[in-house]
Amino acid sequence: MEDLILRRVSVHDRYQLELKLGYPLQRERATRYRIDTYLFAPYSLGVNAGSYPPEEFYRDIQHYVRMKTPLLQLQEVLESPRSPLVQVESSLQALGDGLTPQQEEMLCDKLRILRAVVKSALQDHLSPIGRPQRCITAETEAFFEAVVTNAIDAIDRFEQRFRALEAPLAALGAGPALMRTFALTDEAISVLVEDLLLRVHQLAWRWLSPPTLYPWRKRLAERVRAEIDYRRAVGYPSVLTRKTRESYVRRISALKKFTSSVLWLSTRVKREGALLQHALYAFAAGVSMVFATLVAFYAQATYGELTMPVFIALVVGYMFKDRIKESGKAISSQLLNRRLYDYRTIIETSDGRRRLGHVREKVAYVHPDKLPEQVKTARQAGAQDDLAAMGGFESVLLYAKDVVLRKDAFAYLSRNGLDISAINDIMRFDVRPFLRKMDEPYVERLTLKGETVQKVRCHRTYHLNLVSVFTGEDGRTTCERTLVILDREGIQRIEQFDAAGRPAPAYRPRLPIDPPEWTEVE
Template identity: 30%
Template sequence: MIDIAAKIHDKFSIEFKVGFHVRRKRDQSNFSINTWMFIPNSLDINSLTYDKSHFYRDVKSYIRLITPVFLLREICEGEAIPLKNLERVFHKTASEPTRTAIKEYESQIKMFTAIFKSAIRDEVVHLLKNNIKDDMEYLIASYVESVRNILLKFRYLRKIINVPTISSEYLNYFFFADEYISNLVDQRTCYLIGFLQRKDAGKYEQSIGLLTSLWHDEAAYRQEMKYISVDKDNPLKNREFIFRRSILKKYAESDLFLRARKKKDGVLVEQIYYSLAAGLSMIFATTVAFSFQMKYGNFTMPLFIALVVSYMLKDRIKELMRYYFAHKRLNRYFDNKTEIGIKDASIGWIKEAVDFITEDKVPREVMNMRSRSALVEAENRITDEKIILYRKQVFLDRVEINKNSEYPIAGINDIMRFHLSRFMQKTDNPEEAIYYLNEEGESVEIYGEKIYYLNILMQLQFEDQMDYKRFRVSFTRAGIIRLEELV
């Protein structure tokens, strides 16, 4: 299965989070994504002004394992696998702090933190979307109880590793996780309080009280541990808080990121094609030389002229054949191949390629989904849209993934950020003067946004399943305004 979530990452970039979920009963899984980008001609983005190197500079990808899914209450109740794994590794490391044990100790801390981050995020999102009013108080109480239990049990484990065999450097791994978890509880809980206050402060007074108590208790703990907290009157402190949170987030999630080695794809085949091109051009030049030599003999003016002309044409034929072979191989081969792995084990690969294509090479169902308006169709008769096709194929080995993780891993996330700064370089001013008459009959000048649209269609294929997604990005020279999924 392939799932995809799109959002605006910042003023000049959009983000697609693509999840590739491998089947549990299959040893191997193959995925394919074709993405067509329909670009207005006025942006002057075409094969001459925007080549492959520009595209790959504008794309930034992060490949990581999908975080193991646990409910908040599952982390601290019943089997409580994440906490049990931590306790086991803590005891082992305290007794035998070998290099291997320390590595596993740090890895388990990071994994626990990542699991908690996803669990509390999902729980808060569920609360924000909950439409059953009678369940809200119960859900809030469950959230507060689960968070308190997790914090209590996690922090109790510190006593296991607070021993002479564990240096302060290794103990810091625990404190890094503790500070980040505290940040998450602090910010998520405060956001929930604001949400309930805006929704109906009177009705949810009891729930707000529970959340407020949790927030104040955590604030006191942060002060005791000397963790940096948000301070409305101290911009420098808030800057430091955001900086540390960013670093701690990367640290906590680093164990999920996969080893990725990118290299050019199809290099051997490319060289074979180019060799064929050189051989064909040489055959032409040699044939011309032999023909003129047999007819006019050696050391004659006609032979001299024929050799010069054949040499000139030989190079042109070679370049034309190189161009022909380069374009013939586009559909079969890719620009890059990225080997992905966990530690030293390879778990699969990702291939990608990008090219400008003409409209007649776009599948009919994709063009139907593009559904241009009559005005756009009229414009295209004068200046046609440019179309970029970005192809991606993914192969994952379920057996190797299972071998290298103690947790059930559903697959990988490919987080791709696409920067649109180059697309905005040749746009007009972000605002344009327009006029209307007010109630007094006076001409009034106002300003409206000069907007551009980038349409993106995706074809997602997994085994015999085929799905399509359509997105539209609205932007001006000042930045991205909106990203919407169209049905």
């Protein structure tokens, strides 16, 4: 089970958590998963069914469903038959005169996916550099030089071969849409290479001693400058200067969306059980009407048609009729909530022609006494410094997801030679509703230092705990806890623990940037 569902919790920005779930596709059968996420919030934050109903929770989340980027090593991008670059080169060599619309569409998809493939391959290749060494030795320097040299050589070879595709595309009479796709992908890859090399430049001091550091920083700077000069010479607008800071950010964001959209899947969200809900509500209305009619018939048969007792009986019958109807609707809603989910998201291909599966979602508050034992154990495991957990002073919100993927989804997504093995479900959760009742983030406290009393500035934080339970088709479950540390200004950090309360490494970018290295670029 541990290897089935790929999961990651990370900080997207100051106010948003990003929960990423990967659902591997089975080749011959449908796949099904269930993910229950329990959110524990201290009572002091004022989060409960009255102040923060499930409808608001759905407004605070944002979903993206996409195909998982094909995983290729850096050399495989250049040589493997699974590489989109190799596939495009082979297709152009095999094609005769002219391109059909279907062939142009296929080439557009393979070109656009290259940016995501190259990004994943480069980050994996350079990821060891993101783990700095405590001391710099000849071995660490040799390792850094080998990793970065291989990366730069592979980048040079890739860009040379990719940019050489422009001539055969033009010779085959590629349409404006295909040529524009090539140009935008070329620009996006150049920006990506520049960004990754700049990150390596900032991390070099952790691996190299000064005599080796300065030549390497010069080499990296020259390679980055070559990318900038290339985009400027070709006429691409993604060159960062003092005057283009705003347009540059907008441009690179649009390039990323354009190239990665080939991996996006279309979704349709609909309310689950709407027809059944209307049927049960109609039944409740019918029962209440039967009661009111029987009261009216009985009163008229007993007291006559136009008498005061009949009038009183009709009024009382109407009063009970209204209450019976509302009680029936409440009971029906409770029955539906036990059996049905709130929403059903249909996962389709981007063109809407093929249904791949669906995701069902449900949000509800759970009483702490009714939590599964596995969840209670995970919440209480490990060292606890939170009195809210020990005293049970927490609101518990359950967000449940049931995922079903069709058995033909794998074959359909991989039909063009792309190595698609999983679907990623990315959810961003806005925590700002949890910040409303928080106190000021810093408070001054008195402390004794020697014989004098001094004021100390202390940081006031609050803890949200997310306990996730993953259930596979075989019924096996795995559980983990994520601690989200907040203050009034937003998310400060996250910490992750396994079911036994042991610290687990939280997700970090594969090429982190050391904060002291940031400088203002004029």
